[in-house]
Amino acid sequence: MYNCFDIAKQFLKFANEEGQGIEPMKLLKLTYIAHGWYLGFYDKPLIKNSVQAWKYGPVIPELYHVTKRFGSRSVDLETIELYSDNKLSDSDQHFIKAIWNTYKNFSGLDLSSMTHVKDTPWDEAFDPHQYHTIISNNVIKEHYKKLINERRKQS
Incomplete structure (x- = not known):
């Protein structure tokens, strides 16, 4: 299991290889989506960080607090590397690459819209009377297993 910065770093590397940048919202949502698909496919978490249901969707607080300073600008890879602990295994790098290839053309706003609609883990966990509610990995896993099925x- 990795920390959220290990996964975010890999997304930033893929983006840099393609001459792209990733703004904070997109990086947050990509990291969350990768975690969800990983839970769905492998029955184990990709990241050890908790995911919370905030007003505008699922958020990984540690990643949010480090990246919010970039505003709408691209997140700097060197900043994320300061918080990264682990190198991803080859198979996990391939997994993240597949997520990147699937979602790279969506904006952060597009990804945010996908992750906080009715019948998503965010919808199940969000409580407007509580500031930040944790979205359990089991809820995320069941949602992504449903998407996989x-x-x-359809195939």
């Missing part, structure tokens, strides 16, 4: 039926 739906996609398999």
Whole structure:
């Protein structure tokens, strides 16, 4: 299991290789989405950080607090490297690459819209009377398993 910065760093590396940047919202949502698909496919968490249901969707607080200073600018890889602990295994790098290839053309706002609608883990956990509610990994896992099963039926 990795920390959220290990995953964010890999997304930033892929973006840099393609001459792209990633603003904070997109990086947050990509990291969350990767965690969700990983739970769905492998029944274990990709990141050890908790995910919370905030007003505008699921958030990994540690990643948010480090990246928010970038505003709408691209997050600096060197900043994220300061918080990264681990090198991803080859298979996990390939997994993150698949997530990148699937979602790289979506904006942070697009990804935010996808992750905080009805019948998502955010929808199940969000409580407007509580500031930040934790979204359990089991809820995230079941949601992504459902998506996997739906996609398999379509194939």
